[in-house]
Amino acid sequence: MLRNKFTKRPTRRATVNVNLGTLSAYRLDSVELVLTKCVVKSDFMSVYMGMLDKQVVAVKQLQSGDIAILELFVKEITLQSSLKGPRVVDYLGACWNDPFDMKCVMEYMDCGDLKSILASHKSSAFPWDHKLKCVQEIVHGLKYIHQLPRVHGALRSKNVLLDTSKGAKLTNFYVLGAPLAARAYQWAAPEVLSSNRFSASADIYSLGVILWELESHKVPFADLKNDRTGK
Incomplete structure (x- = not known):
């Protein structure tokens, strides 16, 4: 299985100050998250199957060092985590040790x-x-x-x-x-x-x-x- 390891990102991250305050209510413990299989990989984002508290989940992980993409990702997580309708995919929250290693944890849909x-x-x-x-x-x-x-x-x-x-x-x-x-x-x-x-x-x-x-x-x-x- 792929443990919750972080890969090297562009050095510009060290100088970036990103406001993650809107995500504080949705932050999860990254230690509890285990990535098991990569489903989709692109230049900007990867999607994994994973496990969180014995629950199968889908996980989006940022793969870009671009500050604009990070800011949009934060907006996406904040928006969809606030939507709790029965016909909306449930965003469970996000976890990160570094903003550019951010992972968004979502309800897994098996089809x-x-x-x-x-x-x-x-x-x-x-x-x-x-x-x-x-x-x-x-x-x-x-x-x-x-x-x-x-x-x-x-x-x-x-x-x-x-x-x-x-x-x-x-x-x-x-x-x-x-x-x-x-x-x-x-x-x-x-x-x-x-x-x-x-x-x-x-x-x-x-x-x-x-x-x-x-x-x-x-x-x-x-x-x-x-x-x-x-x-």
Whole structure:
């Protein structure tokens, strides 16, 4: 198993003063956290399966020495830790010995994300009675968020996680100041793309795109490219 070891980060961390006060209410004891398997790895973030107090959890670990990315990560943890709706993935808190080694501990969802499930299953293997249940749970999640009132701001199939016993839950809410993910524009409402006007209505537009995915098992607007990224 991968114990809770820390890897070397850029030396600029020594001169960075990051305000972590908003995370104090959500801080966990890093000694109790054990990482067991790396699930996803990127230049900025890695996701692990882990154990915390005999509970299986998912763990996001920062992999960047960029202060802007750290600040967005802190905002993400603070935001989603405050959301406790039954159709929202539960953020249990965060632990760190150094800000750039920060780990976010989340509820583990054993089926992964909806986008991957649609890509790997034929329609016959994901019948509409199951899909409708998934849609109902997504709608319940949006209803909870919109009544706060907040918006998801980044609703797409990759940000809907599924579990064999817990059903569908929403995750990865938009954090103010974050750029639109390079591969998320297909789900974004026109007003979001043109002027970053996030709203409950824009979330409903994104839900409509997910409904199209559930019918087609295809990536929306797959033949189009983002002018800024070329992807």
